[in-house]
Amino acid sequence: LSVLPLHHTFEFTCGLLLPLASGARIVYLDEVSGERLAAAMKVGQVTAMVGVPALWQLIERRIASQISEKGTAAKFLFDTLLALNRRLGEKMGLDAGRILFGPVHRALGGRLRYLVSGGAALPEETHAFFAGLGLHLTEGYGLTEAAPVLTVAEASPKAKPGQVGKPVPGVEVRIDAPDEKGVGEIVARGPNVMKGYANDEAANRKVFTEDGWLRTGDLGRIDREGRLQIVGRAKEVIVAANGENVYPDDVEAMIGKLPHVSEYTILGFPDGRGGERVACLAVPEPGSEEDHTERIARARESLRVAIRKLPRHARPAIVHFYDAPLPRTATRKVKRREARRILERIVAASEEARRSDERPVLVTEVKRAVASVSGRPIAEIHPHTRLLADLGFESLTFVELVSALDGIAERAHLPPVDAERIMQCETVADLEAVVGELGEAPSPPPTAKREEGHFLLPxxxxxxxxxxxxxxxxxxxxxxxxxxxxxxxxxxxxxxxxxxxxxxxxxxxxxxxxxxxxxxxxxxxxxxxxxxxxxxxxxxxxxxxxxxxxxxxxxxxxxxxxxxxxxxxxxxxxxxxxxxxxxxxxxxxxxxxxxxxxxxxxxxxxxxxxxxxxxxxxxxxxxxxxxxxxxxxxxxxxxxxxxxxxxxxxxxxxxxxxxxxxxxxxxxxxxxxxxxxxxxxxxxxxxxxxxDPLVDLFHDLKTRFVPGSVEKPVRFYFSLGEKEREKWTVVVDRAHCEIHPGKPEGGVADCVLKTNPAMMSRIVRESYVPSPPEFLSGAVKTNNVALLQTFARIFNLTRS
CATH class of the missing domain: 3.40.1130 (Glycerol-3-phosphate (1)-acyltransferase)
Structure with a gap:
């Protein structure tokens, strides 16, 4: 079944030339819709189909909608069986999809065997949905200059989303200048890779390495089994002011599909310090103009919950909503450059509105509270200071901040702060605005949230x-x-x-x-x-x-x-x-x-x-x-x-x-x-x-000290991480044991051990002896193995 335009090289090669070379029949549609797709699959007895993620999402929405129409109980059963079959595949390599979801397979013609997705990253949720049904999507990677396929993943119940597989026969792929995480630009060569742009040596120098490999412009990593994983576009990497690299496609994959959000994109936004901030431009679910505020609020809450689950460095510091479709290419990829221009206009307008509506109410108190809970001098707290990216706020920090702001409000005879709004604040200026509003209007009464989609038994x-x-x-x-x-x-x-x-x-x-x-x-x-x-x-x-x-x-x-x-x-x-x-x-x-x-x-x-x-x-x-x-x-x-x-x-x-x-x-x-x-x-x-659990660990260590184990003083230094609290010094002599956090006096120790807290805990609490491979791999490092054995004797860590 051919559904993509033939001027797209992906469809031209895989949806036209390959079937013709294999002697297969090709079915074309007069229009791409859920109904026409289903009809074509039945009538054409379709066994294979290639498509972009938007096509698979269309089929996913159609199936999910039909299940929802059958009622809550049917949806509950469907979701349960979907999760069960997916788990069977992930853990045991089994697939009961045709048995559990026979009606779905029959509605799609009952003969589908090869489903290939390319052209853009496939959302994890969509991959998981089809895997649960027993319809395993093959993901591939390539570009027009490679005619167009470079790698293809094997479709199986154990296939992981985001993996685009190994190179096809005759093609070589490697990572150019990988970083410490193995991420670098993907380069390729092979008989299907172009020789160059005709009569344009300047362009060729840009896209080929000195040894003749084609630069794809995409970032990726290769796992131990030789499988390629796409991370993002080289030009779209967000480089924060602290040097941390954030890959937009990775962040979008972690967030996944969101309720109440029609679509969104992650991109970089200048922070004024030579780096970029992670930003998100999102489109709320469609609805009437009358419920615009409610739609934005639902979408914001959905995004807030998802963002909280991200690693701190990947959390968007800027989130704005745009009530129109995001600009996309013909293959449905978001045009991030155009989206960034849209975001720049929105941010500029928001800053202007904020400057015209500034209120100096309780500003000093708010700054003092932020400085207190973050442990920073108040001189470092400014209106543009970001709570997440600059101060490293986490859930616990927000709890402390809400308590501190409640105290400020109480002293000023104001109503309590709204914890939900505080959690949504991105900068100190946002906090000042929320607290300032307390003095201008009474806080609204709490409203009960209606829980949807769950039925209760009698x-x-x-x-x-x-x-x-x-x-x-x-x-x-x-x-x-x-x-x-x-x-x-x-x-x-x-x-x-x-x-x-x-x-x-x-x-x-x-x-x-x-x-x-x-x-x-x-x-x-x-x-x-x-x-x-x-x-x-x-x-x-x-x-x-x-x-x-x-x-x-x-x-x-x-x-x-x-x-x-x-x-x-x-x-x-x-x-x-x-x-x-x-x-x-x-x-x-x-x-x-x-x-x-x-x-x-x-x-x-x-x-x-x-x-x-x-x-x-x-x-x-x-x-x-x-x-x-x-x-x-x-x-x-x-x-x-x-x-x-x-x-x-x-x-x-x-x-x-x-x-x-x-x-x-x-x-x-x-x-x-x-x-x-x-x-x-x-x-x-x-x-x-x-x-700090390390305090407890070294306290336990001290209770194990055996007097008389050494004849002369010995100094041990343990480096268990980069943070200051993860460095500890132990000094023992014949009768005494002294343990304190930090480096040894003068910076010199007889024995140095570098490892991690988990390994140190095993050594102390389980009398664990690190194995030779752990020393060879660098998981445990020491300058004196003999003294490390003495350490075990001093603290009775030898196994009986």
């Missing part, structure tokens, strides 16, 4: 289903896993508590409920709204669990308020204070949320430590393996004593201190020690210590 059915699933869950931990529970006598059966635990796996919640027995039957926990409550997962978690959705990118205020209401209702709440699953299995710093809850509710903490779940089902795993699981439940930490411990501290410091105490109690369970709350001192606990 309560009796929910309760019955929960009982049935709880039985399965308990049987899983009781029979399939080898589970041991210690400390059930510490469970306070007569009152609710706030349960705090380490977090390594999706198995943790079920294991804690199993360990708590009847006390954990109605245990409530919080879950990320964007992770657990999207698509088919939302139906499951709303109907069959006690997981309450919260916005993990909303500044933390919503989550704390939700948790407080749960506890005040008398329910037992489970918190994972690390915030997310540990990717190494090591316990991370505890966030202050549990501390705030103790201060606000006066409810005790119940510490629990889990082991074995990381080995059974780590982050990124799909199927658990049978392992020894262990749960240790500690005595409750009385809220009254915790509050007494932190009396006199500022509220934020008090919450952090309580979280640190909770972490110490869980760590004691991990190490099979008795935690003495009365002996635990927080008087000199600094903020960095409360947040």
């Amino acid at each position: 309560e009796p059915l929910q309760k019955g289903a929960k009982r049935w699933m709880r039985g399965i869950q308990l049987g899983f931990y009781d029979r399939f896993m080898r589970t041991k529970v210690h400390g059930r006598g510490n469970i306070p059966q007569n009152r609710n508590t706030i349960v705090v635990s380490n977090h390594c796996s999706h198995l943790d919640l079920g294991l804690i409920k199993y360990a708590l027995g009847p006390y954990g039957k109605d245990l409530v926990t919080l879950g990320a709204k964007d992770y657990f409550f999207e698509d088919w997962r939302g139906h499951y978690f709303r109907n069959f669990t006690n997981v309450v959705p919260v916005d993990r990118y909303g500044g933390g205020k919503e989550g704390l308020e939700t948790a407080r209401r749960i506890v005040e209702r008398g329910e037992t709440l489970l918190l994972f204070p690390e915030g997310t699953r540990s990717v190494t299995g090591e316990m991370q710093p505890f966030r202050p949320g549990c501390g705030y809850l103790v201060l606000d509710t006066g409810v005790d903490l119940l510490p629990i430590h889990l082991s074995g779940t990381f080995e059974s089902l780590p982050k990124g795993g799909v199927f658990p393996t049978k392992r020894d699981l262990e749960v240790r439940i500690g005595p409750p930490l009385p809220a009254a004593r915790l509050v007494e411990k932190v009396r006199g501290m500022p509220r934020e410091a008090a919450a952090r201190a309580i979280a640190t105490i909770a972490r110490a109690a869980v760590a004691a369970l991990r190490d099979r020690k008795v935690f003495d709350l009365e002996a635990f001192s927080v008087a000199d606990l600094s903020r960095s210590e409360a947040d």
Whole structure:
């Protein structure tokens, strides 16, 4: 089936010459529409089709629309089976698409075998959609000067989006001048590559290397198996003022398709300092003029959530909306140069409007708050200072800022700030405008957000289903896993508590409920709204669990308020204070949320430590393996004593201190020690210590010191990263051990070890001995292996 114009070399070679050379029949359409495509596939008994991403998205929308018309239950079933088949393919190489989605295959003619996408990057969501259906798209790469194919990926259930495969026979591809990440310009040569532009030597010198390879102008990397991945256009790389390279296509692939956003593009925008800022120009979903503000608000919120998930350096610092289609080429690629000119006009107009409407209200207080939470001098805070790109704001920083601004508003007898609007601010000037508005108009009452797309079962059915699933869950931990529970006598059966635990796996919640027995039957926990409550997962978690959705990118205020209401209702709440699953299995710093809850509710903490779940089902795993699981439940930490411990501290410091105490109690369970709350001192606990797991690690190391292990003083220096807090010095003599953060005095040490925190943790806590390949690869570096062996003896790190 031929749908692209024949003047496009991709269609001319792959959609015309190749079928003719193979003796195949070609079907043409009089118009490209969903209905005509479906009809042609049936009548023509089509087995192959090449197309650009826009074509595959058209088919995807048509199928999704037809499923949605059948009702919520049908869509839920469709999405569930789609995800199931995709998982089967990714993990096991199996494909049940023709069985699960037979009607869809028949609607597309029932004979499709070869689907090829080229001309532009295929969105990950579209690739995943077709993979779930069992229609595996082949992605290719090339350009007109290469007639036009250079590489083709193999279509299979395990194929990854973004991979454009290996070079076709006779073609060579390499990366020219790759950077530290292996990214560089793609160059190629072969019999299908042009010899040059006729009678234009100047142009030829620009597009050919000195040894005759064609410069494609595209950036890419080649993996260990020789497969090419496209990163972006060389001319479109965004170079930030700090030298960081950002590839627009990579960022767009990470963001993916967004609800309430018709289309968008990522591009570079001058920052006035010789570099560029990452910017986003987006088009909201279409609608009437009357709901323009609402459409923009929905699109902005959707983008905000997606941007928060990006690596910090890739987050757009400028986001503007444009109520017209973005300029595109004939193959549907966005013309970024034209889009940038549109954005420049919008930004210029916005700056002019802001200058004409500046309000100096509370400016000094806002700057002081920003300087305080970012740790920067107030002289460095200016209206154009960017919260993300310049100050490195993160979710926790925004929580602190909202609290600080609330205090400013309260002192000025103004209503509280809107946390959602604060999270959307890009610069200090935006913050000043939001806070300034508090003095000019009353804050609007909060409006309840209507949750769409999820149906709720009647309560009796929910309760019955929960009982049935709880039985399965308990049987899983009781029979399939080898589970041991210690400390059930510490469970306070007569009152609710706030349960705090380490977090390594999706198995943790079920294991804690199993360990708590009847006390954990109605245990409530919080879950990320964007992770657990999207698509088919939302139906499951709303109907069959006690997981309450919260916005993990909303500044933390919503989550704390939700948790407080749960506890005040008398329910037992489970918190994972690390915030997310540990990717190494090591316990991370505890966030202050549990501390705030103790201060606000006066409810005790119940510490629990889990082991074995990381080995059974780590982050990124799909199927658990049978392992020894262990749960240790500690005595409750009385809220009254915790509050007494932190009396006199500022509220934020008090919450952090309580979280640190909770972490110490869980760590004691991990190490099979008795935690003495009365002996635990927080008087000199600094903020960095409360947040830094290395403090805990080196504290553990000091407790292992064996006096008499050395005859003369020895100085060790550990460099575990680039940050200052990741450098530690250990000095020992026959009777004493001194450990402190930072470099050794005078910058000289007898033994230097360079590695990472995870490896250091294994050495200290597991008596792990690095292997020769780890030394050869550079994962572990030292100037004195013999002294490293002495170090293991000094701190009793040798395995028995």
